[in-house]
Amino acid sequence: MNEKMQSMPIKLPRVAAVHDICGFGKCSLATALPVISACGVEVCPIPTGIFSANTNFPNFQFTDFTAQMPGFIGHLKECGVSFDAVYSGFLGSAAQIGHIKELVGSFAPKYAIIDPVMGDNGEIYKFYTPEMCENMKSLAAIADIATPNLTEACVLTGEDYGKFAKGGGEIQALAEKLIDIGAKNAVITGIERGDKLYNCILSQEGEYAEREVELLPFRMHGTGDLFSSVLTGGILCGHGLVESVDSAALFVCEVMKYSKTVENFHERGACFEPFLYRLRGGLCK
Numbered sequence: 001m002n003e004k005m006q007s008m009p010i011k012l013p014r015v016a017a018v019h020d021i022c023g024f025g026k027c028s029l030a031t032a033l034p035v036i037s038a039c040g041v042e043v044c045p046i047p048t049g050i051f052s053a054n055t056n057f058p059n060f061q062f063t064d065f066t067a068q069m070p071g072f073i074g075h076l077k078e079c080g081v082s083f084d085a086v087y088s089g090f091l092g093s094a095a096q097i098g099h100i101k102e103l104v105g106s107f108a109p110k111y112a113i114i115d116p117v118m119g120d121n122g123e124i125y126k127f128y129t130p131e132m133c134e135n136m137k138s139l140a141a142i143a144d145i146a147t148p149n150l151t152e153a154c155v156l157t158g159e160d161y162g163k164f165a166k167g168g169g170e171i172q173a174l175a176e177k178l179i180d181i182g183a184k185n186a187v188i189t190g191i192e193r194g195d196k197l198y199n200c201i202l203s204q205e206g207e208y209a210e211r212e213v214e215l216l217p218f219r220m221h222g223t224g225d226l227f228s229s230v231l232t233g234g235i236l237c238g239h240g241l242v243e244s245v246d247s248a249a250l251f252v253c254e255v256m257k258y259s260k261t262v263e264n265f266h267e268r269g270a271c272f273e274p275f276l277y278r279l280r281g282g283l284c285k
Contacts, residue, residue: 013236014042016076016107018088018100019225020065021047025054026222026269028090032229036087038276039233044081046072046103049092054269055127056221064092069099077106085111087232088139089225092127097135104142111235114143114183115228119151122161141182145241147228149190153178171210175202187245189227199245209242213249216256222269227252230279237282244283251275251284 015036019028029045036043046069052061086109088100104112116136119125124133133155140146140156154161157177163169171188178186184204191198197215202208227248234244252270259271278284 012040012042013084014044014082015085015087015232015236016044016046016083016103016109018046018048018086018091018096018103020049020051020090020092021045022051022054024052025056025267026272027054027225031222031225031270031272032087032089032232034276035226035229035272035279036233036236038279039230039237039282040280041233041236041282044076044083046076048090048096054221055125057267062092066093066095066099069096070102073099073103073106081107083107083109085109085113085232085236087113087115087228089115089228090117091132094129094131094135097132097139100139101142111144112142113145113147113228113232113235114139115147115224116140116152116156117224118148118155120149120224122151122165124151124155137181140178143183143185145185145187145231145235146178146183147187147189147231148178149224150188153186153188156181171198171200172202172208175200175208178202179204185241187231187241189224197249199249201242201245203241211242211246211249213246213253216253218256218260220256220259220265220269223252223256226255226270226272230284233279234282239282247283251279254278254284 017032021029047065049065050063086104175186186202188200196212198210200210230248230251231244234247255270255272259265262271
C-alpha cells in the first residue's frame with residue numbers, strides 16, 4: 001500500500017499567466033513568475049508584449065505581441081496542456097482581451113483570475129484607450145475572481161470614482177455591480193480609510209467581508225501585480241479566498257516596508273525577492 005502511494009505522481013497546479021514582460025521596474029511577468037512559483041505553482045507565461053521598463057519611465061520601448069498570441073495559444077492546445085487557472089493583468093491592446101477570452105473558453109480552467117489593470121487614483125493609465133476600458137468589462141464578466149482597485153471597479157461599473165474616494169459610496173454595493181456584470185467573486189483592493197487599508201470581498205454566495213491591513217504612508221509601483229500574484233498562488237494551493245486575500249495583503253505590506261530601505265526604491269518598485277521563501281505552501285507566513 002505504501003509503495004503504491006509513493007508511486008502516485010504529484011499533481012502540480014498550473015497557471016497560464018497572460019501578462020507583458022517588463023525589463024525594469026518590477027511588474028507583470030517579472031512579478032508573477034517568481035511569486036506564483038514560490039507558492040508551489042507551475043507558471044506558463046503567455047506574453048502580451050515586451051517593455052524595456054514599465055510605463056512610469058519616459059521613452060519606454062514596447063513590442064506588441066498581440067499577433068503572436070493566437071499562435072502561442074494554438075500550440076499549447078496542440079501540446080495537450082491543461083491549466084488550473086488563467087491569470088491576466090496589464091494588456092497591450094483591445095484585441096488581446098478577445099484572445100484571453102478564447103484562452104479561457106478553450107482550456108476551461110477551474111479559475112479565471114482577472115486583474116483588470118486600467119488605472120489608479122481616479123486616473124486611467126496613458127496606455128489604455130477607451131476601447132480597451134470598454135472591452136475589459138467583457139473580460140471581467142468571465143472572471144471567477146476579479147481583483148480591481150477602486151478606480152478600475154468604477155470604470156467597469158460606470159460609477160463615479162469621486163463619490164467613493166470621498167467615502168460617499170458603499171463598497172459592497174459597488175462589488176455587487178461587479179457580480180451583476182458576471183464576475184463570480186469580486187475583490188476590490190486598496191480602499192483607504194484613516195490609517196487602515198481595506199480589501200473588500202464579495203463572493204458569489206453573497207458573503208461580504210472587509211479585511212484590513214496597515215496603510216503605509218508611501219506608495220510604490222508593482223504592488224497591484226504583487227497582490228494579485230500572491231492571491232493567485234494561494235487559491236491554486238487550495239486556500240480559501242479570504243485567507244488568500246489576507247496573505248496577499250500581508251505580503252505586500254511586509255515587502256513595501258523592506259523596499260523603502262532599498263536604494264532607488266522609487267525606480268525599482270516592490271523588492272519582493274528576499275521574501276519569496278515566506279510563500280511556500282501558498283500563504284504568507
